[in-house]
Amino acid sequence: MVQTERKVFDICKRIPPIGIPYGLIRGVVYKCVGDKDEADYSLETDVADLYLAKVPRNLINGFRSMSNMEKGIWIGRRSLDELLISCTLLSGVVVYHWCIQINGIIYELTAPIKPRIHIGVISQSNNPYLYNSYHKRFS
DSSP states (O other), X not given: OHHHXXXXXXXXXTSHHHHHHHHHHHHHHHHHTTOHHHHHHHHOEEGGGGSGGGHHHHHXXXXXXXXXXXXXXXXXXXXXXXXXXXXXXXXXXXXXXXXXXXXXXXXXXXXXXXXXXXXXXXXXXXXXXXXXXXXXXXX
């Protein structure tokens, strides 16, 4: 049941007049039951998504997220750290945390010590908690 509701939300989230109130209610409910990752995902908002011309593209992304993400290549994004608002400043200038998943393994690029780049590898077998958390937060 939860998976079905999540899939419905992934589509509704892409339509601002429906997704924003739905996300607020959903976020409060998940926060009350103790699922922080699902609550944060519900409350995350991209300021650029308020631009109604993006709705068709966002809907396509919502339908794509309904498929099996254990196979193939997927790129996901979420707001930085614990922020609930992310934004696209200009074309190509975005404020997001990105990951790529290839056949069930998540690869995350970080820069803990500049200018070095660290590649984190997260899978169901090596870190199930973080893996499940990323699956909930990245869309």
